[in-house]
Amino acid sequence: MSETVLYDYWRSSASYRVRIALNVAEIAYRAVPVDLVQGEQRSAVHLARNPQGFVPVLKIDDLHLTQSLAILDYLDSTRNLRLLPEGPAERAKVQALAHAIAVDLHPVCNLSVAKRATALSGGADGMPGIWMRDFIRPGLLAFEALLGGFEQSPYCCGATPGLADICLMPQLYNARRWEVDISDMPRLLGVEAACKSHPAFAAAHPEAVRTA
Known part of the structure; x- marks a missing residue:
C-alpha cells in the first residue's frame, strides 16, 4: 500500500480535523507542511494538488482527497470509525x-x-x-x-x-x-x-x- 501523506498547516482547523481522524483510525502518515502565512498554498506545486489552494490534501489509498469533511467521510466509510450514528x-x-x-x-x-x-x-x-x-x-x-x-x-x-x-x-x-x-x-x-x-x-x- 502506498504511503499516506497529509499536506497541512499546523494551525489550520480543517487540517486539525483530519489529523484527529487519522489518529483515531491509527493510520500512520507523513506530514508535509504548507505554510499559509507565507502563501505556499498559492504555489504552482500546491495548486497542482488542490486547485482551490486549500489545505488539507490527503494522499491515501492511491487517491488525492480534498475538503476535510469529505476526507472524514472517506475515512469513516473505509476504516469503520463510526463517527456518525447509523439511524x-x-x-x-x-x-x-x-x-x-x-x-x-x-x-x-x-x-x-x-x-x-x-x-x-x-x-x-x-x-x-x-x-x-x-x-x-x-x-x-x-x-x-x-x-x-x-x-x-x-x-x-x-x-x-x-x-x-x-x-x-x-x-x-x-x-x-x-x-x-x-x-x-x-x-x-x-x-x-x-x-x-x-x-x-x-x-x-x-x-x-x-x-x-
Missing part, C-alpha cells in the same frame, strides 16, 4: 451539530477571510481579534445550546468521539487563541476536557505537531 434521524442530528461548526462558523473565521476583513477595516485597532470574537462566541453559544439535545457521556453525542467532537476541538483552539470567553458553556467545556485526554486528539493538537 438516519440521529445521523442527521449529529451531522447538523458538526456542520454548525465546520460549515457555518469555521469559514467566516478562516485566516484569509479575517485578513480581508482587517484590510477592509484599514487595519483598525483590535483586528482581526474583534472579527474573530464577534463570530466565534455566538457560534459556540449556539453549539452549547444544541448540545442540550444530546447526552455528553463524555463526548458530544455519546461514549466515543465522533464527527462533532472532531469539528469542535479545532474551533476551541481558535477560541482560546483569540481570547473568546467560553466560561459559561459547561457542556462544551466538559466535551473539551474529555477530548483533551484522548490520545488521538492530543497528538493532533497544533502545538504538538508544530514541535514534532
Whole structure:
C-alpha cells in the first residue's frame, strides 16, 4: 500500500480535523507542511494538488482527497470509525451539530477571510481579534445550546468521539487563541476536557505537531 501523506498547516482547523481522524483510525502518515502565512498554498506545486489552494490534501489509498469533511467521510466509510450514528434521524442530528461548526462558523473565521476583513477595516485597532470574537462566541453559544439535545457521556453525542467532537476541538483552539470567553458553556467545556485526554486528539493538537 502506498504511503499516506497529509499536506497541512499546523494551525489550520480543517487540517486539525483530519489529523484527529487519522489518529483515531491509527493510520500512520507523513506530514508535509504548507505554510499559509507565507502563501505556499498559492504555489504552482500546491495548486497542482488542490486547485482551490486549500489545505488539507490527503494522499491515501492511491487517491488525492480534498475538503476535510469529505476526507472524514472517506475515512469513516473505509476504516469503520463510526463517527456518525447509523439511524438516519440521529445521523442527521449529529451531522447538523458538526456542520454548525465546520460549515457555518469555521469559514467566516478562516485566516484569509479575517485578513480581508482587517484590510477592509484599514487595519483598525483590535483586528482581526474583534472579527474573530464577534463570530466565534455566538457560534459556540449556539453549539452549547444544541448540545442540550444530546447526552455528553463524555463526548458530544455519546461514549466515543465522533464527527462533532472532531469539528469542535479545532474551533476551541481558535477560541482560546483569540481570547473568546467560553466560561459559561459547561457542556462544551466538559466535551473539551474529555477530548483533551484522548490520545488521538492530543497528538493532533497544533502545538504538538508544530514541535514534532
